[in-house]
Amino acid sequence: MDVITAIETRRAVKAYDPEHRMTQDEIDKLLSLAMLSPTAFNIQNWRFVVVQDQALRKQIRAASWDQAQVTDASLLIVLTADLKSWEKQPERYWKDAPEPVRNYLVPAIDQYYRGHEQVQRDEAMRSCGMAAMTLMLAAREMGYDTCPMDGFDFDAVARLLNLPEDHTPAMFVVVGKGIKEAWPRGGQLSMDEVVIRDRF
Numbered sequence: 001m002d003v004i005t006a007i008e009t010r011r012a013v014k015a016y017d018p019e020h021r022m023t024q025d026e027i028d029k030l031l032s033l034a035m036l037s038p039t040a041f042n043i044q045n046w047r048f049v050v051v052q053d054q055a056l057r058k059q060i061r062a063a064s065w066d067q068a069q070v071t072d073a074s075l076l077i078v079l080t081a082d083l084k085s086w087e088k089q090p091e092r093y094w095k096d097a098p099e100p101v102r103n104y105l106v107p108a109i110d111q112y113y114r115g116h117e118q119v120q121r122d123e124a125m126r127s128c129g130m131a132a133m134t135l136m137l138a139a140r141e142m143g144y145d146t147c148p149m150d151g152f153d154f155d156a157v158a159r160l161l162n163l164p165e166d167h168t169p170a171m172f173v174v175v176g177k178g179i180k181e182a183w184p185r186g187g188q189l190s191m192d193e194v195v196i197r198d199r200f
């Protein structure tokens, strides 16, 4: 499937075949593609929690306004981020780069994030948002439907996943075989309203 078709046919699908199972190869392929998503300074701050324990998925569904796709989709991925990845051995993020590049970038990472908690959190959401889109488009190519979700109790889900203190949930992406079409598009704004030429 070409990228334009993947973008045009991706919809937030809410009803899934609960019997369908993805193979481990498919799951690994999807995650390996998500891991190619860009992150600022290459800090790769996303942590993808793949929830396969059905009992846990039921608990997460209860903390997600009882939305059926949480348990019925083949895969529930909770995109979370390590808010402190920027200070955890940052040289790892540039280990394969030429030394002058590494020597320049690694200290720059620290200067950019240290003491700036809001920036750390914004970065978490940016990275996870982009990885979510990669997941959704790659899933289309693999013949699957998806739904991005943030309709859940963040604190409750963090507790259920034993999320470390310095991590945050960002959103879910569920992946599976849709059994019902998405609702008709809600209503797209006009390009005139959303595209600003040069400045407001």
Ligand SMILES: Cc1cc2nc3c(=O)[nH]c(=O)nc-3n(C[C@H](O)[C@H](O)[C@H](O)COP(=O)(O)O)c2cc1C
Pocket: 010, 011, 012, 013, 014, 067, 147, 148, 149, 150, 151, 152, 171, 182, 185, 186
């Ligand atoms: C960050 C985010 C959170 C969302 N949360 C939910 C959700 O909790 N439950 C749901 O059914 N859809 C959720 N959606 C899906 C949106 O309602 C949907 O993307 C939007 O209506 C546009 O429809 P489309 O994705 O089919 O084009 C979410 C979408 C995004 C991007």
